[in-house]
Amino acid sequence: MEFVLLLLMVTACAAITQDLSGKMFTFPQETNTAYVKLTPNRLDFGAITVCLRTITDLNRNHALFSLSATSSDNAFLIFKPTGDGIQVFVHNKPETFGGEDYKVNTWHSICSTWDSVTGVAQLWLDNKPFIRKYVGGARIKNPSIIIGQEQDSHGGGFDKTQSFVGMISDVHMWDYTLSACEIQKYMLDRNLTPGNVFNWKALDYRTYGRVLTEQKSTCSCTE
Numbered sequence: 001m002e003f004v005l006l007l008l009m010v011t012a013c014a015a016i017t018q019d020l021s022g023k024m025f026t027f028p029q030e031t032n033t034a035y036v037k038l039t040p041n042r043l044d045f046g047a048i049t050v051c052l053r054t055i056t057d058l059n060r061n062h063a064l065f066s067l068s069a070t071s072s073d074n075a076f077l078i079f080k081p082t083g084d085g086i087q088v089f090v091h092n093k094p095e096t097f098g099g100e101d102y103k104v105n106t107w108h109s110i111c112s113t114w115d116s117v118t119g120v121a122q123l124w125l126d127n128k129p130f131i132r133k134y135v136g137g138a139r140i141k142n143p144s145i146i147i148g149q150e151q152d153s154h155g156g157g158f159d160k161t162q163s164f165v166g167m168i169s170d171v172h173m174w175d176y177t178l179s180a181c182e183i184q185k186y187m188l189d190r191n192l193t194p195g196n197v198f199n200w201k202a203l204d205y206r207t208y209g210r211v212l213t214e215q216k217s218t219c220s221c222t223e
Helices: 002-011 180-188
Strands: 016-018 023-027 035-038 047-056 062-069 072-080 086-090 093-097 108-115 120-125 144-147 166-174 203-208 212-215
Touching: 047 062, 047 072, 047 180, 072 108, 086 108, 086 120, 093 120, 108 180, 144 166
Parallel strands: none
Antiparallel strands: 016 203, 023 166, 023 212, 035 144, 035 203, 047 108, 047 166, 062 072, 062 144, 072 086, 086 093, 108 120
């Protein structure tokens, strides 16, 4: 009985709200069972901005941020396919932002915006904006928001060959499109207005499987 209780604790840690400043989620292996479920403070979106920092050595397909709605599995998805480009999906429609310098084993800062009124999405990588592209899309309701896996059904349907392996940090989400100046503040880590949907400094989340919450690696060695 004690073993069963311990297994349940390891498999799904209880949802908590925590200041994760200076920390990161580590996904150390390819699996379809390890992920972080984020709890938004609202359930209806006419616009979205998501920002995060990530490092991986993957050269295959992998999800960076997965928001599924009851009406569409990939309601808002940031996805790195094999080869060139980063894709943003809105209501299952992908748009590729190509020509990026997405190096493995390097920390990258990524932001993406979308607005249902214009139907336009945009991507930023390491303070570099890409052109704005039309993806369309109606309002997004009743989201399931996950990092570490790509949802092929609402809240599930994970495929380990699309899982994320590496580290993710500084995840924020807003229910409006951030200005270019605000996105630059995120990229440069300067006086950012925290996400109003979820905020890395007060994150409501739950981990499943082998996901570690660790101090973000830094080096200030002196002789």
